[in-house]
Amino acid sequence: xxxxxxxxxxxxxxxxxxxxxxCKRKIESSEPVExxxxxxxxxxxxxxxxxxxxxxxxxxxxxxxxxxxxxAGAAAAIAASRxxxxxxxxxxxxxxxxxxxxxxxxxxxxxxxxxxNNRRKQVIFGIGGEMSDRLKKLGMSIxxxxxxxxxxxxxxxxxxxxxxxxxxxxxxxxxxxVIMDGKTIRGVILENKSGRMAILAKVVIDCTxxxxxxxxxxxxxxxxxYHIGLVHRLGNIDHIKPGIITDPKPDLGGETPxxxxxxxxxxxxxxxxxxxxxxxxxxxxxxxxxxxxxxxKIKSTPGYEDVFLLDTASQLGVRMSRIxxxxxxLTLEDSMTYKNFKDVIGISGAWTTMMYKGKAVKAENRxxxxxxxxxxxxxxxxxxxxxxxxxxxxxxxxxDTRIIGTCLVTGHGAGAAAALAVKENKRVRDIDTGRLKExxxxxxxxxx
Amino acid sequence: xxxVLKSETVRIASTLAAFFMALPLGLKGLTxxxxxxxxxxxxxxxxxxxxxxxxxLLGTAVLLVVIFKNRFFCRYxxxxxxxxxxxxxxxxxxxSIHKKMPAVGSWLALISLAAAFAGIPLLILLDPLAIFHxxxxxxxxxxxxxxxxxxxxxxxxxxxxxxxxxxxxxRICPLGGLQDLLTDIRRRTSRLIRRKPQESDPYSPxxxxxxASGLGLISGFVLPKLISPSRSQYIRPxxxxxxxxxxxxxxxxxxxxxxxxxxxxxxxTDYSDLTSWMTPxxxxxxxxxxxxxxxxxxxxPTGSITHFSPDAKKIIFMGSAVVNYKECLxxxxxxxxxxxAACKYNAVKIVPASRLLLMTPEIDQKKCxxxxxxAVICPTSAINMIPxxxx
Ligand SMILES: Cc1cc2nc3c(=O)[nH]c(=O)nc-3n(C[C@H](O)[C@H](O)[C@H](O)COP(=O)(O)OP(=O)(O)OC[C@H]3O[C@@H](n4cnc5c(N)ncnc54)[C@H](O)[C@@H]3O)c2cc1C
Ligand code: SF4
Ligand code: SF4
Numbered sequence: 023x024x025x026x027x028x029x030x031x032x033x034x035x036x037x038x039x040x041x042x043x044x045c046k047r048k049i050e051s052s053e054p055v056e057x058x059x060x061x062x063x064x065x066x067x068x069x070x071x072x073x074x075x076x077x078x079x080x081x082x083x084x085x086x087x088x089x090x091x092x093x094a095g096a097a098a099a100i101a102a103s104r105x106x107x108x109x110x111x112x113x114x115x116x117x118x119x120x121x122x123x124x125x126x127x128x129x130x131x132x133x134x135x136x137x138x139n140n141r142r143k144q145v146i147f148g149i150g151g152e153m154s155d156r157l158k159k160l161g162m163s164i165x166x167x168x169x170x171x172x173x174x175x176x177x178x179x180x181x182x183x184x185x186x187x188x189x190x191x192x193x194x195x196x197x198x199x200v201i202m203d204g205k206t207i208r209g210v211i212l213e214n215k216s217g218r219m220a221i222l223a224k225v226v227i228d229c230t231x232x233x234x235x236x237x238x239x240x241x242x243x244x245x246x247x248y249h250i251g252l253v254h255r256l257g258n259i260d261h262i263k264p265g266i267i268t269d270p271k272p273d274l275g276g277e278t279p280x281x282x283x284x285x286x287x288x289x290x291x292x293x294x295x296x297x298x299x300x301x302x303x304x305x306x307x308x309x310x311x312x313x314x315x316x317x318x319k320i321k322s323t324p325g326y327e328d329v330f331l332l333d334t335a336s337q338l339g340v341r342m343s344r345i346x347x348x349x350x351x352l353t354l355e356d357s358m359t360y361k362n363f364k365d366v367i368g369i370s371g372a373w374t375t376m377m378y379k380g381k382a383v384k385a386e387n388r389x390x391x392x393x394x395x396x397x398x399x400x401x402x403x404x405x406x407x408x409x410x411x412x413x414x415x416x417x418x419x420x421x422d423t424r425i426i427g428t429c430l431v432t433g434h435g436a437g438a439a440a441a442l443a444v445k446e447n448k449r450v451r452d453i454d455t456g457r458l459k460e461x462x463x464x465x466x467x468x469x470x
Numbered sequence: 471x472x473x474v475l476k477s478e479t480v481r482i483a484s485t486l487a488a489f490f491m492a493l494p495l496g497l498k499g500l501t502x503x504x505x506x507x508x509x510x511x512x513x514x515x516x517x518x519x520x521x522x523x524x525x526x527l528l529g530t531a532v533l534l535v536v537i538f539k540n541r542f543f544c545r546y547x548x549x550x551x552x553x554x555x556x557x558x559x560x561x562x563x564x565x566s567i568h569k570k571m572p573a574v575g576s577w578l579a580l581i582s583l584a585a586a587f588a589g590i591p592l593l594i595l596l597d598p599l600a601i602f603h604x605x606x607x608x609x610x611x612x613x614x615x616x617x618x619x620x621x622x623x624x625x626x627x628x629x630x631x632x633x634x635x636x637x638x639x640x641r642i643c644p645l646g647g648l649q650d651l652l653t654d655i656r657r658r659t660s661r662l663i664r665r666k667p668q669e670s671d672p673y674s675p676x677x678x679x680x681x682a683s684g685l686g687l688i689s690g691f692v693l694p695k696l697i698s699p700s701r702s703q704y705i706r707p708x709x710x711x712x713x714x715x716x717x718x719x720x721x722x723x724x725x726x727x728x729x730x731x732x733x734x735x736x737x738x739t740d741y742s743d744l745t746s747w748m749t750p751x752x753x754x755x756x757x758x759x760x761x762x763x764x765x766x767x768x769x770x771p772t773g774s775i776t777h778f779s780p781d782a783k784k785i786i787f788m789g790s791a792v793v794n795y796k797e798c799l800x801x802x803x804x805x806x807x808x809x810x811a812a813c814k815y816n817a818v819k820i821v822p823a824s825r826l827l828l829m830t831p832e833i834d835q836k837k838c839x840x841x842x843x844x845a846v847i848c849p850t851s852a853i854n855m856i857p858x859x860x861x
Contacts, residue, residue, distance in 0.1 A: 131805075249807065249820070270825065273801075273802060273803055273825070273827075273828065275803050276803075276804075286803050286827075287803045287804060287805060288803065288827060289800055289803075289805075289806075289807070289820065289828075289829040290829075292810075292819075292820055312826055312827055313827065315826055316826040316827045319826060374805075374806070374808060374849055375808055375847050375848070375849045376847075377758075377812050377843065377846075377847050379732075380731060380732035380757050380758060380760045381732060381756045381757045381758075381846070382756045382757075382758075382812075382846040382847040383756075384849065385849070421807075421808075421811075
C-alpha cells in the first residue's frame with residue numbers, strides 16, 4: 023500500500039460514517055514522540071580517592087589571566103595587554119591558534135555578511151582582522167572572503183603579536199582547577215613540567231573552547247555533543263601527473279597558501295562528547311588509522327604516487343562541547359534581524375545557510391549580527407568571562423558562533439573588558455559598556 | 471424601499487468581506503472562508519468524501535435557509551452575483567437573444583451532484599465562489615501568462631454579463647439553480663402534503679430529476695474512465711486526497727496558496743495532464759512545509775486537502791527527499807550538516823560513506839515526510855524533492 027493511500031484511507035475511514043453531522047475528517051497523531059538518549063559515562067565503579075591537602079607555589083599574581091590560546095584566547099590576551107593590563111596566557115600545547123592552526127582548520131570563516139543597505143561586506147576587524155592582515159602580508163593567506171591560512175605562519179604571527187603586546191606566554195601548561203573565594207574566582211591551578219602552580223588574577227578569561235574553567239567554577243552549561251573530526255594535510259599535490267582520469271577521483275581536500283599542500287577536513291562521527299577522555303582517545307586512533315589508509319589509497323592511484331601525508335592535526339577537532347549558561351543567550355533570531363545591543367562588543371558574519379521562519383537564507387544574503395557583552399558573562403562567578411566557542415548562545419546558531427571569525431571577535435571583547443574591569447577596579451559585570459565600546463573601537467574593532 | 475436599501479447594504483458588506491478574505495493577506499484560518507458558505511460546494515464535497523468537517527456547517531446553514539427563502543444566497547451574500555448585477559446594470563448592449571435561453575442552472579447543479587455520487591463532482595468548478603476566489607490567487611502565485619489567463623474566470627464572467635446582461639445568475643449559475651431546485655422541491659412537497667393538485671409543466675421536478683441525475687450518474691461513471699489517471703506525479707499539499715479525486719474535487723479557489731506562510735504552494739501547469747491544471751503544487755523555492763502548520767488543510771473548502779492537526783504531520787507523507795551525493799559538500803570533505811540540522815523529523819543521519827573518511831547524508835524514508843527543509847537549506851542544492859516513495 024502506498025503511503026499516500028494509507029493516509030487517505032485512514033482519513034476516510036475516520037469519517038466514513040455516512041454523512042451524519044458527527045463524522046469529522048481529520049488526521050490526528052497517535053505515535054509517541056521520539057526522545058533523545060544520553061550515553062552513560064564509560065568509567066566503572068565510581069571509586070574515588072582523596073587528594074592530600076598541600077601548599078602550591080604561586081607562580082604569578084596578575085591582572086588578567088587567559089586560559090587557552092586558541093583564536094579567542096590569543097585575541098583576548100593581546101587585547102587585554104594592549105589596554106594596559108598585565109596579562110598571562112596559558113596554553114597546554116606548543117602553539118597559539120588552537121584549532122585554527124594546530125587543528126589544521128585553516129579557513130577563517132564568517133568574515134563577511136550583508137549590512138542594512140544590502141551590501142555584503144567585511145565584518146571581522148580588530149585584533150582578529152589584524153592577524154588576518156598580517157598573514158596576508160606574508161603571503162600566507164589566500165582568498166578575500168573566508169581566507170585560508172598556512173598554519174605555521176598562523177602560529178608565527180600569533181607568537182609575534184603576543185610578544186609585541188607584552189603578554190606573558192606560558193606554553194606547555196594545563197589549567198587543572200580554579201581557586202574560588204565564595205563566588206569570586208581568584209586564580210587558576212596549573213600543571214606543567216615545573217610542577218603544580220597557581221596564577222592569581224583579578225580577572226580570568228575562559229578560552230579553553232570546552233569551558234573547562236567555568237565548569238570548574240560551578241557554572242551551569244548545556245552540553246552539546248557534536249561531530250568530532252581530525253584534519254590532515256597532503257603534500258606533493260603539484261606532483262600529480264596531469265591528464266590522468268580516474269573514477270572516482272581521489273578526494274584531495276582544499277588548497278592552502280603553500281604550493282602543493284592541501285588541507286583535508288573531516289566531518290567525523292556524530293554525537294560525540296568532546297570532554298570524555300575515552301572518546302577522545304578512541305577517535306584519535308581511529309581517525310589516524312583511517313587517514314593513513316586513505317592516503318595509501320590515494321598513493322596507489324596511478325599518477326598520484328608522490329602524494330604523501332604531510333601531517334595530521336595536533337589537536338583533535340572537537341567542534342562543540344559545553345555552552346555557557348550566561349547572562350544573555352544569543353539567538354538565531356537576533357542574528358537574522360540586525361538586533362541592536364547596547365553592550366555590543368563585536369560583529370560577526372555568516373558562512374552557511376540558516377533556516378529562519380520556515381525559509382532558508384543563504385550565506386550571501388545573511389545579515390551581519392551583533393554580539394552583546396552579556397553573552398560572555400557567567401551568571402554566578404564574579405570576575406570570570408568566557409569567549410570562543412563556549413560562550414552563551416542558542417544551539418540553532420552554533421554554526422556561526424563556533425566559527426573562527428566569531429571566536430576572534432568574542433576573544434577581543436572579553437580581553438578588552440577584563441582590562442577595563444582591572445583599570446576601573448570593578449567587577450566584570452559592572453563595567454561601563456559605553457567605555458568598553460570606546461576601548462574596542464580604539465583597538466580597531468568594528469561595532470557597526 | 472427601506473428593505474431594498476438594507477439588502478443593498480448587506481450585499482455590499484458581503485462582497486467586501488468576501489473580497490478581503492479572498493486576498494492573500496495572511497489571514498491564517500480566515501483565508502477565503504467565504505467559499506465555505508456555498509451549499510453547492512459543500513454538497514459536492516461531502517458526497518465525494520463521505521465526510522464532514524465543522525466548517526461545512528456554514529454551507530449547511532445556508533442550505534437550510536435557502537430552502538425557505540429562495541435565492542437568499544444570491545440576494546444577500548453572493549459577491550459574484552452582486553458584481554454581475556452591477557455590470558449588467560451599466561451594460562449598454564441591448565442583446566437579448568439569451569433571454570430565450572432556458573435556465574440551465576438547476577440542471578447543472580443536479581448533474582454535478584448526481585455525478586458526485588458516482589465519484590466525480592462534475593461541475594463544481596462552475597460555483598461562483600470558486601470562480602470569484604480563484605481570480606485573487608493571481609496575487610499570490612508566481613505569475614505567468616498561463617496562470618493569469620487560467621485564473622481569469624471572474625473577469626470573464628463579468629465580461630459575459632456585460633454583453634449578455636443577467637445571463638449568469640438567472641440562467642447558468644449552478645449555485646443559483648440549486649437554490650431554485652430546493653425551493654421548488656419544498657413547494658411541491660408542501661402542496662403534496664396539503665393535497666393540492668400539481669400544475670403540469672414540461673420540466674416537472676420528477677422528470678428533471680430523473681433526466682439530470684441520470685445524465686450525471688452516467689457521466690460520473692464514464693468520465694473518470696475516459697480521463698486517463700494523472701500521468702504526471704508531483705508534490706501536492708500535505709494530506710491531499712488521491713490524485714484523480716483531487717483533480718476533480720479541487721475548485722482552484724487558491725485558499726491553500728494564499729494561506730501558506732512559507733509561500734511554497736503554486737499552481738500546477740502541465741499541458742500533458744489537463745485534469746490537474748491549476749491544482750496546487752508544492753514548489754519549495756526557499757521555504758519548506760512547517761512542522762507546526764496545518765493552514766492549507768483547514769482553509770480547503772472542498773476537503774481535497776484533508777484536515778489534519780499539526781502534531782499528525784509526522785505521519786503525513788507529502789513527498790520524499792533524495793540526496794544527489796555528488797553535489798553534497800560532505801563528498802568533498804567540506805564542513806556541512808545543514809540537512810541533518812534542518813530535519814524536524816530526525817529523518818536525516820550523517821553516516822560513513824563507502825569511501826574512506828567521507829560521510830554522507832542518509833535519509834530514512836520511513837521518517838521523511840517530504841517537508842523539503844533539507845532540500846531548501848542545502849547550500850549546494852544536493853537534495854531533490856520527489857513525490858512520496860512507496861515504502
Ligand atoms: C574539524 C573542524 C572543522 C572546522 N572548520 C572550520 C572552518 O572551516 N572555519 C572556521 O572558521 N571554523 C571551523 N571550525 C571551528 C573552529 O575551528 C573552532 O571552533 C575555533 O577554532 C574555536 O576557537 P576557540 O578559541 O574557542 O577554541 P580552540 O580553537 O579549541 O582553542 C582552545 C585552546 O585552548 C587550549 N586549552 C583547552 N583546554 C585547556 C586547558 N585546560 N588548559 C590549557 N589550555 C587549554 C587548547 O589547547 C586550544 O589551543 C572547525 C572545527 C573543527 C573541529
Ligand atoms: S524532506 Fe528532508 S527535512 Fe523534511 S522530513 Fe524529509 S529528510 Fe527531513
Ligand atoms: S545540506 Fe546538502 S551539502 Fe550539506 S550535508 Fe546535507 S546534502 Fe550535503
